[in-house]
Amino acid sequence: xxxxxxxxxxxxxxxxxxxxxxxxxxxxxxxxxxxATLDTNVMCARTSVCARPDIEENEMYLNGIKTSFDxxxxxxxxxxxxxxxxxxxxxxxxxLSWNVRICSENNFPTAAGLASSAAGYAxxxxxxxKLYKIESDISQLARLGSGSACRxxxxxxxxxxxxxxxxxxxxxxxxxxxxxxxxxMRVLVLVVADKKKHTSSSIGMKxxxxxxxxxxxxxxxxxxxxxxxxxxxxxxxxxxxxAELTMKDSNQFHAVCLDxxxxxxxxxxxxxxxxxxxxxxNEICKETRVAYTFDAGPNxxxxxxxxxxxxxxxxxKYIFPSPNTDYVRGLxxxxxxxxxxxxxxxxxxxxxxxxxxLIYTKxxxxxxxxxDGPHLLNELGQPLNVxxx
Amino acid sequence: xxxxxxxxxxxxxxxxxxxxxxxxxxxxxxxxxxxATLDTNVMCARTSVCARPDIEENEMYLNGIKTSFDxxxxxxxxxxxxxxxxxxxxxxxxxLSWNVRICSENNFPTAAGLASSAAGYAxxxxxxxKLYKIESDISQLARLGSGSACRxxxxxxxxxxxxxxxxxxxxxxxxxxxxxxxxxMRVLVLVVADKKKHTSSSIGMKxxxxxxxxxxxxxxxxxxxxxxxxxxxxxxxxxxxxAELTMKDSNQFHAVCLDxxxxxxxxxxxxxxxxxxxxxxNEICKETRVAYTFDAGPNxxxxxxxxxxxxxxxxxKYIFPSPNTDYVRGLxxxxxxxxxxxxxxxxxxxxxxxxxxLIYTKxxxxxxxxxDGPHLLNELGQPLNVxxx
Numbered sequence: 001x002x003x004x005x006x007x008x009x010x011x012x013x014x015x016x017x018x019x020x021x022x023x024x025x026x027x028x029x030x031x032x033x034x035x036a037t038l039d040t041n042v043m044c045a046r047t048s049v050c051a052r053p054d055i056e057e058n059e060m061y062l063n064g065i066k067t068s069f070d071x072x073x074x075x076x077x078x079x080x081x082x083x084x085x086x087x088x089x090x091x092x093x094x095x096l097s098w099n100v101r102i103c104s105e106n107n108f109p110t111a112a113g114l115a116s117s118a119a120g121y122a123x124x125x126x127x128x129x130k131l132y133k134i135e136s137d138i139s140q141l142a143r144l145g146s147g148s149a150c151r152x153x154x155x156x157x158x159x160x161x162x163x164x165x166x167x168x169x170x171x172x173x174x175x176x177x178x179x180x181x182x183x184x185m186r187v188l189v190l191v192v193a194d195k196k197k198h199t200s201s202s203i204g205m206k207x208x209x210x211x212x213x214x215x216x217x218x219x220x221x222x223x224x225x226x227x228x229x230x231x232x233x234x235x236x237x238x239x240x241x242x243a244e245l246t247m248k249d250s251n252q253f254h255a256v257c258l259d260x261x262x263x264x265x266x267x268x269x270x271x272x273x274x275x276x277x278x279x280x281x282n283e284i285c286k287e288t289r290v291a292y293t294f295d296a297g298p299n300x301x302x303x304x305x306x307x308x309x310x311x312x313x314x315x316x317k318y319i320f321p322s323p324n325t326d327y328v329r330g331l332x333x334x335x336x337x338x339x340x341x342x343x344x345x346x347x348x349x350x351x352x353x354x355x356x357x358l359i360y361t362k363x364x365x366x367x368x369x370x371x372d373g374p375h376l377l378n379e380l381g382q383p384l385n386v387x388x389x
Numbered sequence: 390x391x392x393x394x395x396x397x398x399x400x401x402x403x404x405x406x407x408x409x410x411x412x413x414x415x416x417x418x419x420x421x422x423x424x425a426t427l428d429t430n431v432m433c434a435r436t437s438v439c440a441r442p443d444i445e446e447n448e449m450y451l452n453g454i455k456t457s458f459d460x461x462x463x464x465x466x467x468x469x470x471x472x473x474x475x476x477x478x479x480x481x482x483x484x485l486s487w488n489v490r491i492c493s494e495n496n497f498p499t500a501a502g503l504a505s506s507a508a509g510y511a512x513x514x515x516x517x518x519k520l521y522k523i524e525s526d527i528s529q530l531a532r533l534g535s536g537s538a539c540r541x542x543x544x545x546x547x548x549x550x551x552x553x554x555x556x557x558x559x560x561x562x563x564x565x566x567x568x569x570x571x572x573x574m575r576v577l578v579l580v581v582a583d584k585k586k587h588t589s590s591s592i593g594m595k596x597x598x599x600x601x602x603x604x605x606x607x608x609x610x611x612x613x614x615x616x617x618x619x620x621x622x623x624x625x626x627x628x629x630x631x632a633e634l635t636m637k638d639s640n641q642f643h644a645v646c647l648d649x650x651x652x653x654x655x656x657x658x659x660x661x662x663x664x665x666x667x668x669x670x671n672e673i674c675k676e677t678r679v680a681y682t683f684d685a686g687p688n689x690x691x692x693x694x695x696x697x698x699x700x701x702x703x704x705x706k707y708i709f710p711s712p713n714t715d716y717v718r719g720l721x722x723x724x725x726x727x728x729x730x731x732x733x734x735x736x737x738x739x740x741x742x743x744x745x746x747l748i749y750t751k752x753x754x755x756x757x758x759x760x761d762g763p764h765l766l767n768e769l770g771q772p773l774n775v776x777x778x
Contacts, residue, residue, distance in 0.1 A: 213606075213610070213641075214603045214607070214611075214644060214648075217602075218603070221602070247650070251650070251652045252647075254647055255603060255644035255647040256644065258641075258644040258647060259603075259641050259644040261636070261640070262664075263640045263664060265661055268658070269658060272654055275651075
């Protein structure tokens with residue numbers, strides 16, 4: 001008998017940023033962080049796993065291509081899960097001795113800097129935990145794969161507790177509120193056309209920890225206060241406060257990158273244009289209707305309420321024109337009540353193709369197990385949709 | 390009898406940055422800063438002043454164009470100097486009652502973001518102090534015109550003490566060392582081709598003071614330690630330490646701009662390219678041979694020792710090619726001992742014309758009085774070289 005377990009999980013967008021590890025090995029962060037998990041229907045990872053006696057060695061397929069299992073973080077996750085299963089004694093020893101085959105796909109471009117590893121590892125540990133019948137907290141297992149992945153094991157708004165223990169056992173995620181708590185919240189992902197190679201977040205974090213004096217202050221004084229304020233803003237559905245904190249925390253994270261030595265930067269002139277446009281728009285509206293946040297790359301995530309989506313989307317299309325017919329992807333966009341014109345908007349549009357495309361989505365639920373598929377492995381445990389390259 | 394007093398003064402480049410006022414009116418800074426005054430022979434302001442009974446109202450000519458005297462800072466400087474002269478009783482009351490004519494010119498583009506106001510006000514107060522026979526400290530008079538101008542009243546390396554008094558009487562500049570102390574020190578100013586309007590430093594500072602949490606930490610913890618270290622590096626001619634502190638402090642200032650709300654930025658993709666090139670060059674050299682620093686604009690000032698000028702200049706010309714025949718200005722460039730090629734340099738050149746021009750200069754002396762001219766006013770106190778526009 002072969003059991004195929006298939007799970008989906010989504011990316012998450014941090015509104016209080018994780019930047020800096022206190023333990024590189026166990027991926028323990030210097031500070032708490034807060035994120036929103038996005039709708040699995042728009043952007044998700046799908047992972048099928050199986051364990052069989054006829055699999056000669058552990059195998060991994062990513063987006064249809066067989067990839068090496070010789071990946072420390074991947075092995076750490078699998079070994080840790082098997083160790084817990086061994087202790088729990090709910091699956092038999094023989095099953096535990098079999099090798100696994102893992103097949104994973106993203107429904108969005110992996111390389112677009114859209115935190116695909118967070119969705120990927122959240123999905124992987126969800127599927128493996130199910131396979132090995134683990135009932136305990138899986139956020140710390142996801143964390144071992146990719147730090148911020150631990151926040152993707154819950155839906156809605158999620159807090160990753162830095163924790164204080166050396167073994168990392170208290171560095172776990174918890175849900176602040178479900179996605180249904182703030183159903184009006186929407187997200188626009190602006191994918192910037194950019195070919196430049198950026199400093200990887202692992203290397204960047206390490207450099208900031210080693211050299212940025214401002215990071216120390218951020219971790220000790222700024223973030224703890226912001227985390228409390230952010231939780232209050234989310235629970236109280238105070239968009240103004242939520243938006244301001246989100247923007248300030250994104251800016252502070254990028255300030256820390258610049259304060260590192262040697263400095264590095266993720267924001268491009270297109271990113272700065274987005275920042276300027278959002279502040280100008282909010283100023284004209286006389287209230288904060290949109291918040292931006294940027295991770296370790298030039299792409300922006302905008303948070304806004306559903307009622308403001310048509311106008312803001314028109315503004316983005318005005319400032320960042322594109323000839324592409326599939327420029328706006330994701331959920332159906334609510335229709336504008338009136339035609340928006342921005343000819344008097346005080347910031348001039350850029351030339352075409354500065355943004356690749358936009359993804360319209362919302363805050364969504366955590367990982368799901370799909371008993372009925374579609375699976376990425378057939379009943380014999382063989383991968384489907386495999387490229388020959 | 391008409392006395393024409395003519396002075397020259399140079400710009401200064403901060404290596405520990407001034408960013409944030411504790412008093413807007415008196416221009417009192419939040420923290421000490423340190424700068425190098427540049428060679429007056431390359432970049433300077435020249436100002437002639439006279440006081441005559443036949444001048445109907447105070448007059449100001451800037452770069453050949455009559456400009457309004459209705460400028461608060463200009464009036465504050467003049468009034469303060471006259472008040473001191475009145476107290477000192479070394480010039481007679483009648484002379485003090487006459488109006489003044491001021492004629493000032495810069496020998497470098499005013500709008501290029503090269504701290505022309507610092508040179509201008511240092512020059513102005515030097516000339517006026519001479520006219521009214523003031524012997525006391527003039528750095529605080531220059532400070533009333535433009536904060537950082539107080540550092541241009543001395544040559545060599547200069548410290549602006551923040552001071553603690555409410556009246557600003559202890560917010561003065563003092564010389565750390567004369568320019569002859571470190572005669573090998575050279576400066577390359579890289580003028581970036583950029584048409585974008587930047588947030589003015591006055592507005593930027595105010596926003597940072599009001600909103601940046603990181604600025605507080607910088608002022609209280611980072612700068613005091615850096616000032617001590619920088620003074621030691623300068624006195625001990627420790628280029629490595631000097632260069633590292635200079636770069637870190639420039640980066641931290643720009644980090645604070647990004648941490649302000651709304652954020653603003655002065656560095657462009659060309660500025661970032663300069664940063665990356667300098668770090669890569671130092672890394673290849675296995676020692677820090679060049680330091681960059683950026684003020685409230687995209688232009689870079691590089692500090693380096695004379696022996697390294699030919700190679701670094703070749704590198705800059707390789708990365709930032711220009712068809713201009715007068716691309717390198719200022720002092721004569723020492724000849725390279727061997728031809729430098731950078732074909733294996735790991736950073737690719739940009740397209741032409743990303744930099745407008747380079748100014749090669751060095752650390753120089755403070756303001757000078759020019760008894761023999763050339764003056765910008767004739768013996769009747771009338772301005773020479775005045776445009777009709």
